[in-house]
Amino acid sequence: MKWLLALVFVVCGCAPKAVEPPGSVAGQVKFAGQVAKAVVIDMEQDPQCKKLYPEAPREEQTVVVGPEGTLANVFVYVKSGLEGKKFEAPKTAVKIDQKGCWFEPRVTGMQAGQALQVTNSDPVTHNIHPEAKVNREWNQSQAPEDGPLSRKFVQPEVMIRVKCNVHKWMRSWIGVVEHPFFAVTGGDGGFEFKDLPVGTYKLVAWHEKLGQQENTLVVTSGVKARLDFSFNGQ
């Protein structure tokens, strides 16, 4: 016990000045409006893709709303307020799979410099093409059974639209930021950023069809702040 205390002292002693314990923020993204009808996808370009849906053709719903009006596939991130702070990119890769002639997931968030792993689980050839503007644009063919690709985006860029050059209906989005304070909402529309340093931030919620919203937030030490976003129909 004594030994532990000593250690804490040493650690504190090293730090140039005492850092205030961080706060956090949590919230929910909601949708209030009329959801348009899902679009039936015609996979005429590739009969092999069509075959993957023997019962009924695949439908696309870009506005995915839960029973409580919660909105999924929203990329929420800290847009400003973290300037000058450095956050190392995680060693683990973020994954996008091409499955059912569809990108899984629809929206991906990652840190600049983090690895992106792309796999092809389909019996057809895909050609993933992130249409990056700030980062380098690239595309790569992946035949069935080809191994995973591993790439990086070195600059922050929100958002990068991703298409497949072989199947025009395939779409996905990647948000690249320089820090770990981002999230993609699931069915419950929720997001949470833990351990956010004390300060004032601009948070943005982005949706591929509904556009984006910006909100300012003050984070105080040890407090869990709340911030909700609400999108209206198109």
Added chain:
Amino acid sequence: MKYLALVALTLCSCKQKLVEVPGPLGLPPLRVERVATADEIALGKKLFFDTKLSIDKTISCASCHNPETGFADARKVSVGVGGKTGKRNAPTVLNAAYWRVQFWDGRAGSLEEQAAGPMGNELEMNHKPELLMARLAADPEYGPMKLTLERVLFAIASYERTLLSGNSAFDRYTYGGDKTALSSEAIEGFKVFGRHCVICHTIGPKDALFTDEQFHNIGVGVNAEGVLVDQGRGKGEFRTPSLRNVARTAPYMHDGSLKTLKQVVDFYVGGGNSNDHLDSQIRPLDLSGRERDALVAFLESLNGVEAK
């Protein structure tokens, strides 16, 4: 004027006169320095199929250029003596007699020069010419012929010059006046080919080699990290291969990375793989599913009939 005539004379005297041998339907005449005798061709054929050419007597030219698979190798990359693998897929030797330069990167000039390559290559036959010639001299079958390396290479090359393959459904349709030779699907594919492929895989008014014999980077051999792993001629450029008999010679591309013609078509539809030196002709193609299938059907109509 006098001076010009002199230059012309000099040029003529140092250039050997080439003999023209007519090619099968759809192929141009073949120009050769000397027409080989039947014995020389028979010797070349024997050597082509003889495993004695390799150091451990396990591998012949035909091991990697198998007549069953269109004189190409069905394996992704070839396997030489002692199970050693190279990094490239063996192309067909059918019609190789026409190429100005040999190999994916064009590093050999003639078929004679080319044939010396695999014999000496440690990943292939690993047999130095001196050792090979000593073995042939001591061999009861070859010994009495008093062969020289030059004659061995000429014989193999001369046999290869008989491996001409034309007279495909495409040739009968285009050059033979038989409008029923191609299916309507293949004809539709022919049109798509004319829009997107013929610029490199050339078709002429009288004959077609399906290659411009130029070197291009079409984005093959870009690894998972986006790096070109084989520079080929330089900058990832490889010689445009002929497409004759292509349905018989899977897998495809210099690295054997594409397994089927459908995969090849999808590769082109996708615009290949981006890299620093991608040919400007290679970009995503907007083709319907029907057009993609038609293109495959057209490629399948290029299977020829071997002369003789």
